[in-house]
Amino acid sequence: MLLAKSSAVFFGLAVTSVLANPTVTLSKTKVTYRGTTVGSVEHFQNIRFAHDTSGQRRFAPPEPYTPAEGTEVDATAPGAACPQSKAAIPPFFVETPNISEDCLTLRISRPAGTTAKDKLPVVVHLHGGGVVKGSAYDPHFDPDNLLALSVEIDKPIIHVALNYRLTIFGFARLPILKDQKSMNVGMRDQRVGYRWIKDNIAAFGGDPTRITSFGLSAGATFISLHLISYGGKKGVPFTQGWAMSGPPGTGFNMTSDVTELHTRAVGRQLGCPSNQDSELLQCLRQVPFEKLTETAMGYSVNNHPPAGLFTFIPSVDGDIIPDRQSVLYRSGKFVKGIPMVYGWAQDDGAGSTGPASLYQTEESIKKPVKDVAHTITEEDFEKLFSLYPVSDFEPDLAFYEARRQESDPVVPVHYFRAARILRDLMFTCSSIDFGYELSRQSRAINPQFPGTHLYTLNQSMLTPLFAGAGMPYIGATHGSDTNYLYKLFPEGPIAEADEKLSRAMGTSFINFAYRGSPEHKHKKKKKKNDAGLGDWPEAFATQGPGALNLMVIGGPHGTGSAHLTSHKHKTKGKKGDGREEAQVPILGEDMVVGEMANKIDRERKRELEREKLFERCAYINSLSEKLGN
């Protein structure tokens, strides 16, 4: 599969790819990394940044690793993935045949011919996968297409991806581990990895002052958690972030001690002694890693079918995570001045609903909501249902009905309500809340802060897959964003509209890597093809919580930003700041102008206003304490 995808690039440059074995030498230690060239990209893989985590290092914080001076490191082949189930999770993750506890490695890819003088912006991918799946070497995240785009638009970047410990290996919880500052070690791995990048990327041609951390789902949530880690006291080893469908409070309970119960339950299943935690820990360290992986994953799948996602998760440890995230960011205890892009997918909640046929009544909405927030009371539900009344979702139903084929399922209106409630609860509202605090508090220190940019993705290459599986009612769903950046799955030909969107989104992403803002600035000497998604104003450019700019990416109403205001603040935008009206959408080279554009802008804005983001999120964000995030 991979071969087919890359053969076109590979073909023309087959000669150089055989000849060139690029090397990079670190100036201080004279350690040399020998990589490979494939097509027009140089890859350095399996670069170890921390020691093997087996034996006594299991469940312990990572220990940074530096090869002996003058070593020549073979960086020509992928490293192992951290322990996880080997099976694929289609369509998102391929099989992971090679797992090992010696997995704290990273990979670096750069345009061929990059030298240390180039100082290119660096983008660092933190994979998602519900803290049970993924690795830096998953071919779904091969950066070749993204790097090719960056070269084509004359803004080359360097791509890095890193591994971190998953499941019980990364997120075991016991009081004894807490005492030893050994909780959330998966996050500590990420920090050590970032630190390595910051310290060494210059030798590879990267600019350590422009490091964009990006990821989807759990990968994105970790980025936000790094911003609040240590209450912001220790900074972060990256300079900006792009978080896709993974806000800081993604519906998991950070204060929960259930992770401890899970840890003990796995110990019991393995026959470990349970009287003394020190003995339990020692036993858990002695179990062969294959056995521990299998037991922890079997347990997780039971706990949260079908894939066992989010069973061993980050939680408050009084150290790297000193408190619940919303407590920290609302009280200013986070790293300020880090420009962020937060995005969600329009139908992000569909990943947690199950089939539409389950939603014949309002009552049925309660179950999936309780699954992410079991402390929600009947009173809360009453309020929630009144904020998401049936009448608000009749247009969604009508839209679906108008396109429904005879063989397509009938969808009850409560399904659309459930999907939207879950989206807002897990993704949208926390993104807005944190984004607002980040902008507001950072700007108080530095008025020039480029701020937070928000988007909602309303187009997906996965839609045909869901339609084919009997779920044509699913729109742009969780996990759709990375397809546009990497353009590697699903397999097969890419529709023209997706091809265009991929290019535009990739360009905005690269612009962000360069300048800390995805906004395209109209320059006098306009460079070809660098408009990306077009004008993308900062989300909270007009002060106050009652207004925001939201970028819609793709979908039937096209790409463009809309300025939204809460009812209370409907009165006026500042005259002449250009923010009071929706922006003209620009997609690739096709510029839509005049009346047509205004009409599309108005439609898009009207659609967004139907989502009542201010009212609904004000309520949802008031539930943080109850939700534990």
Ligand SMILES: *[C@@H]1O[C@H](CO)[C@@H](O)[C@H](O)[C@H]1NC(C)=O
């Ligand atoms: C797994 O990866 C490691 C690290 O690159 C490598 O040494 C080993 O040969 C690989 N094993 C298999 C079975 O591919």
Ligand SMILES: *[C@@H]1O[C@H](CO)[C@@H](O)[C@H](O)[C@H]1NC(C)=O
């Ligand atoms: C979060 O965890 C705490 C402590 O275990 C518990 O009291 C609370 O009910 C949990 N909340 C949710 C929403 O699960």
Ligand SMILES: *[C@@H]1O[C@H](CO)[C@@H](O)[C@H](O)[C@H]1NC(C)=O
């Ligand atoms: C998103 O797409 C759906 C169709 O899939 C459409 O009904 C809706 O209006 C779009 N929303 C926005 C904000 O563009």
